[in-house]
Amino acid sequence: MSKKYRKIHDHWYDGIKEALMMYIPGNKVFGTMAARRARIGTLFILPFIIGFIFFMVRPLIFSLQMSLNEVTLKAGGGFEMAWNKFNNYHYAMATDPNFNQYLVTEIGRMGINVIATLIMSFVIAVILNQKFKGRIFCRIIFFLPVILSSGVLPGIESSNEFYNMMSDISNSVQNSSGINISATLENLLSVSGVASQVFDVIFQMIDAIYDIVMASGIQIIVFLSGLQSISPSLYEAADVEGCSGWESFWKITFPMVSPLLLVNCIYTIIDFFMKNDNRVIELINNTMYGVKLNFGVASAMSWIYFGVALAFIGVGTFIITRAVKSYE
Amino acid sequence: MSKKNASVNSSSDFWERNRRSEGYLLRRRIKSACISIARALLMFGLCFMIIQPMITRFSMSLMTERDLYDSTIVLLPRHVTLENYKIVADLTDFPRSMLNTLWISIVISACQVVAATLVAYGFARFEFPLKKFWFACVVLIIIIPPQTIQTALYITFANFDIMGIFKLTTGKALNLRSSLVPYVLMSLTCMGLKNGLFIYMLRQYFKSVPESLEEAAYVDGCSTLHTFFKIMLPDAAPTIASCFLFSFVWQWTDLFYSRNFLTGYKTYAVQMSTMASRMGRYFSKDANQSIVVPNGRSLQLISIAVLICCVPLIILYCFTQRTFVESLTMTGSKE
Numbered sequence: 001m002s003k004k005y006r007k008i009h010d011h012w013y014d015g016i017k018e019a020l021m022m023y024i025p026g027n028k029v030f031g032t033m034a035a036r037r038a039r040i041g042t043l044f045i046l047p048f049i050i051g052f053i054f055f056m057v058r059p060l061i062f063s064l065q066m067s068l069n070e071v072t073l074k075a076g077g078g079f080e081m082a083w084n085k086f087n088n089y090h091y092a093m094a095t096d097p098n099f100n101q102y103l104v105t106e107i108g109r110m111g112i113n114v115i116a117t118l119i120m121s122f123v124i125a126v127i128l129n130q131k132f133k134g135r136i137f138c139r140i141i142f143f144l145p146v147i148l149s150s151g152v153l154p155g156i157e158s159s160n161e162f163y164n165m166m167s168d169i170s171n172s173v174q175n176s177s178g179i180n181i182s183a184t185l186e187n188l189l190s191v192s193g194v195a196s197q198v199f200d201v202i203f204q205m206i207d208a209i210y211d212i213v214m215a216s217g218i219q220i221i222v223f224l225s226g227l228q229s230i231s232p233s234l235y236e237a238a239d240v241e242g243c244s245g246w247e248s249f250w251k252i253t254f255p256m257v258s259p260l261l262l263v264n265c266i267y268t269i270i271d272f273f274m275k276n277d278n279r280v281i282e283l284i285n286n287t288m289y290g291v292k293l294n295f296g297v298a299s300a301m302s303w304i305y306f307g308v309a310l311a312f313i314g315v316g317t318f319i320i321t322r323a324v325k326s327y328e
Numbered sequence: 329m330s331k332k333n334a335s336v337n338s339s340s341d342f343w344e345r346n347r348r349s350e351g352y353l354l355r356r357r358i359k360s361a362c363i364s365i366a367r368a369l370l371m372f373g374l375c376f377m378i379i380q381p382m383i384t385r386f387s388m389s390l391m392t393e394r395d396l397y398d399s400t401i402v403l404l405p406r407h408v409t410l411e412n413y414k415i416v417a418d419l420t421d422f423p424r425s426m427l428n429t430l431w432i433s434i435v436i437s438a439c440q441v442v443a444a445t446l447v448a449y450g451f452a453r454f455e456f457p458l459k460k461f462w463f464a465c466v467v468l469i470i471i472i473p474p475q476t477i478q479t480a481l482y483i484t485f486a487n488f489d490i491m492g493i494f495k496l497t498t499g500k501a502l503n504l505r506s507s508l509v510p511y512v513l514m515s516l517t518c519m520g521l522k523n524g525l526f527i528y529m530l531r532q533y534f535k536s537v538p539e540s541l542e543e544a545a546y547v548d549g550c551s552t553l554h555t556f557f558k559i560m561l562p563d564a565a566p567t568i569a570s571c572f573l574f575s576f577v578w579q580w581t582d583l584f585y586s587r588n589f590l591t592g593y594k595t596y597a598v599q600m601s602t603m604a605s606r607m608g609r610y611f612s613k614d615a616n617q618s619i620v621v622p623n624g625r626s627l628q629l630i631s632i633a634v635l636i637c638c639v640p641l642i643i644l645y646c647f648t649q650r651t652f653v654e655s656l657t658m659t660g661s662k663e
Contacts, residue, residue: 022457034455040552041454045462048447048527051517052465056472059480066479124374127367134371140649141375146574147641148378150581153634210377266471274473281475288479295479302476313471 067299088300099301102279107308113212114268114316116205118261121216125223126253145217215271219264226260227253262320266313273309280305382635389413389632396624416632419606420599426640429580429596432508437575439515440523441568447518448530449556453542470524478588485510485589506592511585521578521585526571533567534560569651577641600633 021027022035023042029035042049067088069081092099128139205212230252238248274281284305288298346353384403388396389412391405398406416422450456451463514520518527537560545555561568579585586595604626612619 037454037552038456041450041456041459044450044454045447045456047443047516048466048518049462051443051514051519052462052469055481055484055514055517055519056465056469056477059477059484060472062480062483063477127371130367132364132367138371138375140646141378143649144378144642144645147577147581147645148382148638150578153581153637213374213378270471274475281473284475299476299479302473306473306476309473310471 063299064303066295067303069296071295084296088296089304091297092301092304096297096301098283099280102283103305103308106278106280107312110269110272110312112201112204113208113215113272114265116208116212117216117219117268118264120209120212121219121264122223122257124213124216125220125227126249128220128224129227142220143217145214146221147217149214149217215268218267218271222260222264222267223257226257230256258323261323262317265316265320269309269312269316273305382638385631385635388628389635391628393622393625393628396628412629412632413636415610416603416629416636419603419610419629420596420633420636421594422636425594425596425599426636428593432586432590432593432595433576433579435508436511436515436520436579437572439512440518440520440526440575441572443516443518444523444526444571445530445561445564445568448527449534449560451527451531452534453539466524466527468524469519470522470528474521474584478584481510482588508590508593511589514589521575521582526575529571530564530567533564537563566651569648573644573648573651577645580641581637596637600630600637603630603633 021029022038024030065081068083068086070084070087072080072082124142128135128142234252235248238252243251272278280301284298284301287294287301342353387403387405390408390410391401392407392409392411395401395405395407447466451459451466511520515523518524541559542555545559550558581597583597583601586593586598587601590598607621607626607629608619611621
């Protein structure tokens with residue numbers, strides 16, 4: 001517990017020697033209070049350590065192994081592996097007709113969705129934090145997406161092929177009859193010659209607003225909790241000094257909440273990568289349990305996918321930590 | 329009389345004050361009114377958007393097949409029927425699968441929350457070697473998509489063995505695939521559905537409790553375990569409850585883990601996702617043949633199943649939303 005002890009552990013890898021001294025009796029560190037506390041603490045997190053080694057590291061290694069091997073099912077129910085260099089990765093990236101394409105489209109969708117979700121959830125959280133009639137009712141409804149967008153629920157109706165067909169038809173009907181407001185607006189604006197690509201993205205967001213609201217349940221809660229932790233006296237002081245609401249939003253609200261942007265950004269990326277209606281995940285599942293039972297390629301695909309996800313989280317973290325620092 | 333007087337007074341007072349502030353007061357009133365109207369419109373729109381699919385599902389669930397294809401009917405069915413519910417209940421094996429889901433969800437979330445609470449307390453209050461490394465591992469399990477390791481886990485549990493013990497005693501490894509054991513084991517060791525997130529949330533909470541509370545207990549001669557159970561746990565109840573609720577809800581609708589580990593139990597989510605494939609057989613008169621079910625009809629039945637799946641959760645949520653929100657207010661704020 002002492003400060004001296006804490007100082008030693010500035011890096012995770014510094015702890016190995018101390019670990020040995022603290023856990024193995026027969027030296028003078030072992031009997032100290034710090035060592036006793038350390039042992040108790042380790043006992044507390046022991047379930048996690050066991051689980052991590054047996055149900056995470058071992059399967060991960062196994063899956064990595066599979067992704068580097070040609071895996072064939074034996075008749076008795078076992079596996080046979082034959083080293084085939086990086087053929088599985090090569091197959092996934094270069095030969096498989098869909099994987100590349102799905103990966104790119106999903107990443108594109110993710111980029112837009114993450115930004116839109118962050119903005120949307122922030123705006124909604126700011127509004128829900130204000131005082132108005134029916135606020136509690138609104139809160140109840142806005143957290144419903146936490147329930148309604150979990151697990152099977154979002155994918156189940158769209159995974160029905162017939163449904164897709166039907167919605168395509170109804171879309172085309174709407175387009176031809178001109179009921180679709182956003183499409184009409186888009187036509188108008190694109191005629192007037194404003195940068196059309198930007199508008200494409202914006203209209204995509206507007207059309208997907210239902211998905212975005214459904215995906216931002218947790219994010220709204222996180223932002224709201226951040227907003228509620230800002231002390232009201234800050235706003236009072238700003239008001240007394242003649243700050244307008246707009247100014248105090250940018251000078252108080254935004255900097256105070258911006259650390260939560262990182263949490264939300266990471267959460268949104270992960271959430272998006274693991275969603276049931278994600279086509280890459282569908283493809284991986286099909287390759288694994290479909291007709292071919294191609295475990296090697298499926299593992300390679302999921303490793304590529306995991307790598308991409310990790311890269312995106314890294315990039316997101318980098319950008320946001322930079323952006324947030326500039327506000328301080 | 330006095331009330332009327334007061335209102336007259338206040339209105340004349342308002343104009344008087346407005347005159348004195350050179351129209352500033354009026355402008356401000358109008359501005360705030362405009363803002364609140366805009367806000368009300370936005371909120372109404374968004375709330376409506378969230379609720380609307382549920383309303384549509386409900387009204388659709390009461391329609392007969394004829395009403396479904398009638399383009400003049402939008403929300404109110406002409407021929408109200410409850411037969412659809414019976415069909416869906418048959419298709420999803422309703423009361424049984426729901427009860428299965430209920431007790432499995434309770435067991436699993438209890439395991440998850442117990443394990444996560446212990447681990448979170450360990451992370452929040454103790455200094456031990458490699459702490460940063462292990463916490464990085466917690467973040468890692470949040471990030472790793474479970475799909476990456478699903479096959480490997482499947483194989484691990486198909487021939488389950490703890491360091492060759494079972495092989496020595498019984499001659500072959502255990503097959504745990506269709507039992508609840510693997511999943512309970514995973515939940516107890518924090519590797520279940522979104523378990524890393526619960527550790528993170530609870531750790532954040534435990535860190536926010538002042539250390540002096542525990543120190544006082546230690547000074548009075550309380551043991552570590554005693555302090556944990558008598559002092560930390562009672563205060564943490566709301567946060568733990570909200571973790572339990574999250575876990576429960578996610579488990580209720582989970583497809584991934586149920587499909588991989590709980591093949592022996594018919595859970596509602598799995599029944600729901602495979603419902604479409606059973607429709608053809610159900611609607612044909614002959615048990616050995618299947619017919620093609622019209623698109624709209626199958627969609628209608630699926631959305632009824634979704635509705636049935638959501639209703640218990642929504643009811644649960646309405647009663648517990650205070651716990652959901654307030655405890656998150658406490659955990660999320662500290663970075």
